[in-house]
Amino acid sequence: xxxxxxxxxxxxxxxxxxxxxxxxxxxxxxxxxxxxxxxxxxxxxxxxxxxxxxxxxxxxxxxxxxxxxxxxxxxxxxxxxxxxxxxxxxxxxxxxxxxxxxxxxxxxxxxxxxxxxxxxxxxxx
Amino acid sequence: xxxxxxxxxxxxxxxxxxxxxxxxxxxxxxxxxxxxxxxxxxxxxxxxxxxxxxxxxxxxxxxxxxxxxxxxxxxxxxxxxxxxxxxxxxxxxxxxxxxxxxxxxxxxxxxxxxxxxxxxxxxxxxxxxxxxxxxxxxxxxxxxxxxxxxxxxxxxxxxxxxxxxxxxxxxxxxxxxxxxxxxxxxxxxxxxxxxxxxxxxxxxxx
Ligand SMILES: [Zn+2]
Numbered sequence: 001x002x003x004x005x006x007x008x009x010x011x012x013x014x015x016x017x018x019x020x021x022x023x024x025x026x027x028x029x030x031x032x033x034x035x036x037x038x039x040x041x042x043x044x045x046x047x048x049x050x051x052x053x054x055x056x057x058x059x060x061x062x063x064x065x066x067x068x069x070x071x072x073x074x075x076x077x078x079x080x081x082x083x084x085x086x087x088x089x090x091x092x093x094x095x096x097x098x099x100x101x102x103x104x105x106x107x108x109x110x111x112x113x114x115x116x117x118x119x120x121x122x123x124x125x
Numbered sequence: 126x127x128x129x130x131x132x133x134x135x136x137x138x139x140x141x142x143x144x145x146x147x148x149x150x151x152x153x154x155x156x157x158x159x160x161x162x163x164x165x166x167x168x169x170x171x172x173x174x175x176x177x178x179x180x181x182x183x184x185x186x187x188x189x190x191x192x193x194x195x196x197x198x199x200x201x202x203x204x205x206x207x208x209x210x211x212x213x214x215x216x217x218x219x220x221x222x223x224x225x226x227x228x229x230x231x232x233x234x235x236x237x238x239x240x241x242x243x244x245x246x247x248x249x250x251x252x253x254x255x256x257x258x259x260x261x262x263x264x265x266x267x268x269x270x271x272x273x274x275x276x277x278x279x280x281x282x283x284x285x286x287x288x289x290x291x292x293x294x295x296x297x298x299x300x301x302x303x304x305x306x307x308x309x310x311x312x313x314x315x316x317x318x319x320x321x322x323x324x325x326x327x328x329x330x331x
Contacts, residue, residue, distance in 0.1 A: 001218050002218050004196070004218075005198060005218045008198075008230045008231055008234040008235075009220075009229055009230055009231075010229060010230065010231045011229070012222070012226060012227060012229035014226075014227070014263075017227075017267075023231050037216065040173055040194070040196070042172060042173035043173035043174075043175075043196055046173055046174065046175070046236070047175055047196070050175075050233060050234070050273070052231075091196070113211065114211070114218075114219065115204075115207055115211075115219045115220065115221055116220055116221065117221045118200075118220055118221060118222035118223075118226075118229050119202070119221055119222060119223055119226075120223075120226055125223070125226035125227075
């Protein structure tokens with residue numbers, strides 16, 4: 001799972017959907033891998049509008065990456081290098097194995113071989 | 126050949142053997158790619174969008190999304206199908222998830238969504254808990270929320286009959302979607318294709 005995706009996925013437990021605490025999930029015991037992907041400047045510019053910066057910082061701190069600035073970069077006026085750094089963090093950094101925990105209900109989701117498992121037992125779905 | 130939906134739930138039907146057969150069948154690959162391109166034509170997206178692929182299977186559709194320059198997240202209930210996607214080394218992110226339990230993404234996440242040959246599965250009642258109406262409601266409500274305002278979804282599917290089309294359209298409308306059905310090659314019994322074309326947040330003529 002790309003770090004980008006951590007900025008959009010929320011707890012799937014039905015009773016959590018109305019809680020502001022179901023996002024972002026808390027990440028723990030994560031093993032990271034790097035995958036080279038072609039730089040896509042337009043995509044970074046497009047998706048940065050949607051990125052919840054404090055949530056991204058919370059997840060990067062969870063996984064021990066402190067490379068991002070405290071303030072969300074201004075995508076209209078920044079250097080290309082800033083966009084390339086964001087591309088590296090958001091798209092090329094992936095969680096291969098790890099755990100995600102909902103801060104509202106404590107439900108634990110496993111990531112195995114890059115795939116998070118969001119299948120829930122019937123009573124939680 | 127019986128329709129797979131009538132044999133077993135998708136996570137059981139698409140076991141390792143079936144999903145491998147499906148993924149490596151050239152005819153299947155060709156049809157899936159054609160339908161994905163048609164869905165993208167109906168979506169009419171600018172480049173470099175963030176797209177959700179619902180019931181992505183082994184990501185034959187995701188490969189087309191990558192070729193067309195989009196970033197995507199695929200979700201499927203069959204671990205065997207996703208295993209085949211890993212073997213194909215696809216670029217998108219994969220989720221093991223049940224669309225009938227909802228789309229687990231925060232509001233406004235995606236620019237668009239596609240689904241190829243999957244949402245008819247929502248109408249199955251394979252277990253005692255499975256309630257098609259409830260599953261359709263949960264699916265369309267969470268899909269609606271996960272799209273940005275004005276974001277579009279195109280779902281190609283194989284309806285069993287008019288009742289099922291009506292049920293699916295009604296569920297989408299109740300969730301807030303505008304839009305309707307596009308039927309390609311309506312005169313051909315074998316090649317007729319159904320596309321549900323939806324827009325989140327703009328009134329349509331559904
Ligand atoms: Zn939760």
